Each structure stands twice: as C-alpha cells, then as structure tokens.
Amino acid sequence: MVGELERPLAARRGPKHDRQAANPRGRAGAPLRRWPGATAALLATLLAPLSSSAQSGPQPAPEQPAPAPSTPAEAAPAPARAQSMEVPVSEAVRQEALMHFEKGFALLNEGAWSPGLSELLLSRKLFPTRIATYNAAVALRKLQRYDEALDMFETYLRDFPVSGEEREEALRQIAELRTLVGTIELVGAETGAVISVDGQDRGQYPPIRPLRVPAGNHMLRVFKEGYDPFVIRVDVAGGQTKNVQVTLRRLARYGSLRVIESSGKPVSVSIDGIVVGKAPWTGILSVGDHEVTLRGEGKVGTQPASASVKSQSVTTLSLLAEELDAVLHVEPVPIGASVWINSVKVGDGVWIGRLKQGTHRVEVRANGYLADAQSVTLSKGGRQKLRVSLDRDEDAEVWSKPPKLTLDATASFLIAPTFGGDLASGCGEACESSIGLGALGMIHGGYEFGSGFGVGLEAGGIFAVQSLENRTASVVPVGVPPVPSAGTANDALRLGGFLVGVTAGYHVGERFPALFRIGAGALLGEVRDERAGTFELSRTPVAVEGEQARTTFDAAPQVDFPWAAYIYLDPEVRFGLRLSERFELSAGVKLLMLLALRKPTWDGTRAIPAGIDGVATYPAESVMGDFALMVAPGASLRYTF
Template sequence: MAGWIVALGLLGARAEAEPPDTAAQIDVSGDEGEARAHFERGVAHFDQQAYREALEEFRRSLAHKKTRNAMGYAASCLKQLGQYDDALEQYEAMRREYPKLPAKTEATVAADMAELANLVGTLALTGDTPDGASLFIDDRFRGRLPLDKPLRVSAGSRAVRVEKEGFAPITRTVEVKAGRENVAELVARSRKGRLRVSERHNWPLEIEIDGKDTGAVTPWEGLLDPGEHTVRLRGFLDAEALLSCEVPGGKPGEKREATRQGAKMESGVESVSVRLYDVTEVVIGAEDQDASLKVESAPTGARLWIDGNETGQTPWQGRLPLGEHTIEVRAKGYVSARQEVKLERRKQREVTVALDRVPQEPGFWTASRVKATATTAYGVGALGIGVFAVSGVLALSTSADLKEACPGGLCPPDRAGQKERAHAFGAAALAGLIVGGAGALAGTVVLVAVRPKGEEQRVTAAGTAWKVGFGHFGLSAEVSF
C-alpha cells in the first residue's frame, strides 16, 4: 500500500511540474474541476480508511475524467474491501488506458496484480442456465447468460443468483478457491417454462393444452412443464364478435363459461416445445367450422383421410372449415378412392364412397378355360356314349342271330366270321361306355371342383354386393344384402 501511495505521489508531483495545456483546459475545465474535487475527497476518505466512501468518490471522479491516479486509488480501494476480482479488473483497465506507465508505477501495479491473482479464481456455470437470464454474484450484477467465458471471482463463499422475468430465481452458494477454475451447477427448484398463446385474428377463443380445456381464452400466458405440448383453440363467435374481435362478457385470458352460440371456430392441433426458463410464443389461426361432413363407405370401417390427415374410420361425422376438402377412403383388399367435396355454411354434406375390390391376377383356370375344358370333356363323353349305344345294339343283334343259328352253342364253320363280329361289337360298346363315363365325370369335376379366377365384384353404396362370373353350367349371377 505504501509503495502504491508513493508511486501515485510521484506521478502527481510530475503532473504538477508539467506545463498545462491551456486550450484543453478551456474545453474541459468544468469536468476537470469536478474530477479533481471528487478525487481530493476520495483521498481524504482513503487516508481515514473509509474505503467504500473513497471508492465512490474515485468513481465519480473517473466519470468526469479518467486519470491514472483515480484508477490506481480505485483499484486499491477495491483490494482493501476484499473485492479482489474487481481490483484486478481495475488494474487491467488502467493498463489498457495507459499502456506506458512509468517504471516505478508499473512495478507497483505488477506486484499488486500478482498478489491479487493469488486471491481470485474463475467460476463457470453448468446445469440450468437459461439464455438471457441475469447473473448476480453477492448481489452484484455480473452479466447475462450464457457467459462467454468463466468469470473471475474473489476466493471465498459466494452467493450465485440467476434471475429471469416471469420465473422463480435460481440460487446457489459456491465456495470459490483461489488460483483454479470452479464450477457451480445450478438447479432450478421450479422447473417450468412459459407458453404464450394468441389467435392470429385476435379472436378470443378457448385454449386446449394437451387435449384438456384450460378454462382460459386467448391471448394467454402461463407456466408449463418443459417438453412437447399440443395446443388447440376452439369456441363460438357470433357475427358481432367476428367483426369486433370481442366476446361479450369475456376478457382476454380470463376464465369464463363457454358460449355455444354463433359460428363454431376451431384451429388445428399445434405442437410446441416449451423450454426450461424460456418463453415460447405460438400464434394459431382458427377457422370457421360452421359446416359439417358425414362420410360413409362400403365396406364400413374403412380408414378415412381428410386433406391428407388421417381422421378415423367410416362412418365419420364432424365439423370442418368452409370450402374445398379432399377425402380419401382406404380398406384392405379394396382400391382406395379419393373425392373432392365443397362445404357451405350452415349445411351438412353427406358423402358415400363405394370401393372396388383389388382385381386378382388370372390363374390357369380362368372362366373361359373351365368352360372350354368342361365342354370338351362332355363332348368326348357324349361321343363315347354314342359308340356304346351303336356298338351295343349291333352286338346284341349279332348275338341273337348266332343264338338261333347255333343251338346248344355249336356253330357251323360258316358262322365263325359272324361270331368274331359279335365279339368286336361288344368290345367297342364296352370301350364307348368307359370313354363316355370318363368324359362326363371329367367335365363335372372341372365345373364343380375348379373355381375360376378373374370374377368381377362390385360393392355399391347401399352395401349390396353383386358378383358376376361363370357357374357350373355357364354364366351365373349372385347378389347379397
């Protein structure tokens, strides 16, 4: 301390020995006078060891005019008050302002700074460090988060406080050790974020958050748990309210009983991400839902998309904004169908969508192939039966003649040829019978056992199914209700 005071005295004596700059004195004489008066009062307080009062006077002097003496005394006051980090910063500011200090002053400043460096540490913050929050250490404002670099802090027990408007403060006591980097992990007791909701047209509508009615109307602001949330607006507005953007008897944000008169207004579901100790603002546009749509399909239970969003299953009924909409119906095994609908105010639109079955790839046994095969089989069978009938008649006739000509089974030699013909006709009849039976059986099996593919089926809106195809004996039609 004595060395620093001697150095300042030498600087002051040298300054008095130098001739004054008259022009500069004329321009800033008032500030110089105020600066000198505060400086002298500061020195008087300093000599009385009233360092806090002295520091205040030196700061006032510096506010009028920066001088090396005032900056040096201010740093010395801060050191005496135990604010070693501020004292070190004051010396650094002095060096930046006066980079070429006299040798003795530079030696004194360097010695003081080396001593102060062993009395301070650095402090880094982790954990809950909300952007834009104000940081206080020992009730002294030290900047806004996030920090560019660790803070220089005097060693000892330090009270850390983080404040942000609209949220509870985060506090922590940290024991700062000199000469090292210290870390303070901040933990917020009230882990909340703030959500601000407004309607694009300034309509006061009821607010749903995560599917639950909050009882408030837009515009609204409140605390929520951090994370993902969904927001939807809904309500009713009469013509007067639509024009004035007000609901009679309701004020923005206040809880009230919902009115069920006028045009129904509703927004889509908006996803928002609420961050800890941060304000998230969402502006949602509601639309007039004063039109309803009813969608049915055949078959029922099909999945329904409206304007590209899956809505549910058919039959479905609900309110939608006025104007053009695209509906799409899908069901397994059926070709999806898309249709454009236009909704008008105060009118319900009913739409019935009929789905076609997905066409199947034709297999080997098509209807035409089944018919041709059965026809051929029955033709062969008919031919065999014809051979059986003709050969059987000839065989019976020849056998009757032989029976008369050969009493007792003894035939003369001239009847040998007739006897062979009778055997041939019998064999032919038997072969015709076998072929005829096989053909008839094959044709029947093809018609009964083989189901032809490629049948067309159509489902109408009324739920009536019509099916056209080839049956056992040709073209067939089937209807079911």
C-alpha cells in the first residue's frame, strides 16, 4: 500500500520554487509526480494540440524526454504528452483540466487521498495526461482500490510514452497489485444479464473484460428483466480466479415498475444496485420493495428511493436528478447485514453510492444483532468510509432458543465384519466365515440447550449372529496321555446383551434438522456358541468284523454361554425431516466400537464324548476379541417435550 508522503509539496509559486517542487514517495515506492515548472509545463502540454489542430487537425504534443522522478530539480521541464483526442478540445476545457490537476495534487500531498483522487479523475475525464493518470493510480492504491489501481497503471503504460525508469516502476507496481487482485469468472448466466459487484456496475454477461476485484469478500449480483436476481457472496483470493455458476430463474409473481426523471435529464436507472437502462424505464420486477437510484453525467443523480411493486400492476416512480456532491462507503459487520440510507434499504453487505452533502442517517440491521443507526455528515466533494459493527443480541431468538427435553427411539440394522477372538484367528483358507448380522435398538433421553448442544442418557439391546465352518480346531482327551487331537470345528455364534451409557450431541436445523451425537457406556451380555466338529483319535482303533476301523470321531454339538463385558463408544450422525412441532423423523448411521473388559471365552472344563478316547475337552478359546467394530444404519423417531 502506498504510504504517507516523505516531503511536503512546495506551496509557493514562481520559477525558483517550481524548480524545487518535491517528489513525494509512498512506502510502496510509488512517488507522486510533479515535474519542475509543472504549472507552465502542463499548460503547454494542454495547449499544444490546440494550436496545431487549428492548422492540420488534432495532433499529439511533441514528445519530450521526462526526467527521472528522483532528480526533478536537475532536469529541464518535461511535460507528459497528452493522449491523442479525436475531437479538438477547447482552451477553456484544457485550463479547467489543469486547474483540477493542481487542486488534486495539492490534496494528495496533504493526505486527502479521496478528494484528491476525485479531482485527478475529473482532470483525466476533461483531458487525460500522463501525470494525472500516474498520480490517480497511486491514490487508488493508497485507498486500497487495488483493482482500479491495477487498471490505471496499465492504462498509464498503454496510453502514454514513458521513460525506462518510469516503466520499470510502473511494472513493479503492476506485479505487486496482481497479487492483491483476483478475478470472478461467471458461468451459465443469461446473455445480456447485468452484472454488479459491491453495488458497482460491471457491464453485461458475458463480460468483455475480466471481472477484477480486490482480494476479499464481495457481493455479486446478476440481474435480467423477468428473472429473480442472482445474489451471492464470494471470497476471492489474490492472484486467483473464482468460478461462479449463475442460475437465473423466471419470476413466479411479478409486476411492472415505471421510472421517470421529472426534468427530462438523461440518466440511467439503477434497481437494487444494478443499472437496468435509461430513464424513462419500464420493466418487470418481483413483487415487493425495490431500491431505485438515477445516475447521470458527472455527479448528477438521485439519492436512494424505495418503490413497492405489486402483483400484475404498474407502479410509477418519478424522481428529480440533482447534483450529488459526496460519496459514502458503508461496510457492515457482519458482512451480510442490510444497509439502510435515510430509511431506504439499499442492499445487503457493502454499499457505495453518491449522496448530497450534509447529514444522512445510516442504519445497519442483521438477524441476531442489535441494529445500529448513525448520522454521518458528508462534505462537498468528499468520499467517506463508514464501518458499522453490530453487537450481538443475546436475547434474540436465533441465539437463545429455549431448552427442552427430548426422547427418541432408534432401530438399526447391525453389520459386524467379524467378532474376532481365537475362533476368527483359527479360520484359515479352508474355513468359511459369515459376516455378522443383527439388530440394535436404542432409546435416548436428553436435555437440549437453546444453542442445540445437548446431553443425555441412552439404553438399548443388541443382537448379532455369525458362523464359522471348517475352522482349524483341537480337543484334549481326558484320562489318556494329554496329546491334542487335531480336527475341524463349526461354530454358530450369537451375541446378546444390554447397553447403557451417557451421550453428548449437537442438534441443528428446523425444517431439515441434523443430529451429531456420541455416546459412551458399557455392554453386558453373553455369546452363545454352539459347536460341533470332527477330530482324530489319540488311540489306535480296533476294527470290527465287517467294518473298517475309523481314525476320527465326530464331536456332538455342544453349547456354551460365556459372559461378555465391553466398554463402547457409538458416534452417530442423523439427518431428518420435521413432521410437526414436536415430532421429527430421521435416518443415519452409528458406529459401535467395543473394547473388552472381559472377553467371552469357551469353558475349557466342559467334557464332550470322544469315541474310544472316552471324553475330551475343547481348549479355553475366546469367542470374541479385545476389539470389535460394528456399523448400524437405521431410522429414528424423536419427540420434543
């Protein structure tokens, strides 16, 4: 950003003091430029094309070398060449341009950047010169209007001859500004739709030039007659392009508005911050209140006015355009707050517009915040920026919804990839293991604060089954040498139990609510294991006449009921639909994560028939692991007391 000036401009006039004119510089290295003998030199520049045009039509002033900005006192006067004009400009206009330049330069030197810029821009409009263009670019950067500063520096290099050092300085400024400026790329808008950024007209769609904006947050509006306006707030990063998909929908309810300028002045009509045409103007708009302003040449226009459009009828608004001497820039916080000027709503978010000099009432409103009204006094030719920060209204409904008691019941389908434990570890290539399937039912009771945060209790039941076939297993004969007999076993597992715990969650949304909740507690239950298998005999079998001796025996089905104790966590997310004031239906998914306090383990003392070996026992194997994960998608019905 361009900083404060290093040296004041010599205020006195005369050849001696002209040679000592200062060349102030800002922190960003962009000096304001005023060459020695600036008044006489600029006047010569402005008048030179006039004398030549009297003989042979408009001609640019002859090129003269410009001095380096850092050593103005050592060089001869070297005026900037004026831009070529297709139409000759009168001497009176040129002298007026010179007057506005001198006034603007003096204001910039005093730190009055906004009014000084206004004078320089007016000087450029009357007769563009190199010096006015350069200093206008410096002032725009100082005012943080980075996109306009970038355009002005590019215009400076494109339209005027500059020395090598001046070009180098301008290119450095352009490189820095491009990191502070982003681009908005619009896609899908209707052809001819009008584009507005932060209340400033940016042409029609598709735009001819890139929509450059300073990095930051901006209010984008796209309007076409017969359609609902497209309004969106966009964040644009410096040096980046933000793509915006524009969707314009045809109006469902509409009326007509006719806008007239009562004195017949040529003015453009702006509706809700978007230029829609020239007065008199008639167009179709949505039903409701609209903000209307007129803008003419220079400072001619009207302050914001309100027009109420009624369905299927024509509303006529007659306004008188007059001189608007000041500019007001309102920046509300929060950024989307609505802005009212003299009791007329002018839009949501940042507003920049022309007003009469004098005192105006500015009001900013936002849901959940205390409205703030201020009086601002604008001086003639001034540009004032007003930042209005709203205080949060702690009593507003949006922040302080009443607390409530809630009760909901959830039924879920349960999926468990595996129960884990020793049984799952023994399931090799020949083993077949099914996915665990079951059901989970939970009841939640809670206390929900107005913010949506809530705490509560939960309880429920769980049921799940899983089977393993042909897993590697063994038995140990009893009363014979304790040599394990290898074989295979089939297990049918069934988990059943109760859960109880505490919960914490966040509930948000009205029509389509969402719930984010997590519970923690204990699962107490048992795992029923029905087991059968085929195993080798540990003793040599004796053949029976007519039959072949078997070397294996079939273990008859046995059932064990080992107890299970787990700690659980069950995070869940649910999205729903409000059925009435008290009832809400939702669907979601819960993860049930189990961490063992006591693993369910087969009773290793249980005896089973073992053929000629007599009896045997299965080893004490865990039928569930230290950790188990289950997924439970389901539906829930919630009641609010």
